[in-house]
Amino acid sequence: MRKLIIANWKMNGNISKIKHDLESYAQNPITNQDNIIFALPYVFLDNASQVQKIYGAQYKISSQDISQFDGFGAYTGEVSGTILSDLGVEYAIVGHSERRKIGETSDVLAKKLELAINNKITPIYCIGESYEDRVENNYLIKLEKELEILFELNQLVSNIIIAYEPIWAIGTGLTPSIAQIDEIMRLIKVTVKKNLPNAYVSTIYGGSVIADNTKDFLESSLVDGLLVGGASLKAEEFIKICSCGQSVMSTT
Numbered sequence: 001m002r003k004l005i006i007a008n009w010k011m012n013g014n015i016s017k018i019k020h021d022l023e024s025y026a027q028n029p030i031t032n033q034d035n036i037i038f039a040l041p042y043v044f045l046d047n048a049s050q051v052q053k054i055y056g057a058q059y060k061i062s063s064q065d066i067s068q069f070d071g072f073g074a075y076t077g078e079v080s081g082t083i084l085s086d087l088g089v090e091y092a093i094v095g096h097s098e099r100r101k102i103g104e105t106s107d108v109l110a111k112k113l114e115l116a117i118n119n120k121i122t123p124i125y126c127i128g129e130s131y132e133d134r135v136e137n138n139y140l141i142k143l144e145k146e147l148e149i150l151f152e153l154n155q156l157v158s159n160i161i162i163a164y165e166p167i168w169a170i171g172t173g174l175t176p177s178i179a180q181i182d183e184i185m186r187l188i189k190v191t192v193k194k195n196l197p198n199a200y201v202s203t204i205y206g207g208s209v210i211a212d213n214t215k216d217f218l219e220s221s222l223v224d225g226l227l228v229g230g231a232s233l234k235a236e237e238f239i240k241i242c243s244c245g246q247s248v249m250s251t252t
Ligand code: PGA
Pocket: 008, 165, 169, 170, 171, 172, 206, 207, 208, 209, 227, 228, 229, 230, 231
């Protein structure tokens, strides 16, 4: 299995950048791969999906969120899993710390996970501790708590990606050591396997990933991929990250 490389564009981009970058990624053998996923703002998902279809691109499209409400209805501003899957979206980020910060509770996140799965969208569920949790040695309790909502899911869930993104590493240039990352990857794999025995779980790392540190992370056999924020917006840098992702294979 190739390692996953997920680009999280956050609230960035415009129509011409989306078209330009995704067209060139579709024509580049390094980026035109099914282990590469672009998580884009809602408004660009249709453009991305069109480019993907026109070029027969292998890469996948993700949203950065999904509504806690299903189907269609009077939910102004919401975008449901039904609508996302109609657009060709195959993945959705759920529970990024930047969304938890603006008020997403565990109940809401549990609903979002359930609806993603019901709509055949693979969730990329994010967990991560704050700097205080880390220095006060509370990080394991915090992370276990964030994992708990997964156990309410239907036992038939087949595919889930869990991203460990320490809040203190996001956009800061700070990164945990490989030993610190491995500790959490192991925790996730063991906990999830115990509670969702039928699920195929990929554990990925995110937080200040750049081309220069990609190889170090990917060489860990417990790291199945990376969630890349800032560095995914610079095409040249992102291609270097993907190139590394093609050469280091995952053992899971
Ligand atoms: P970063 O963001 O790579 O810019 O640190 C990662 C993320 O928030 O997903």
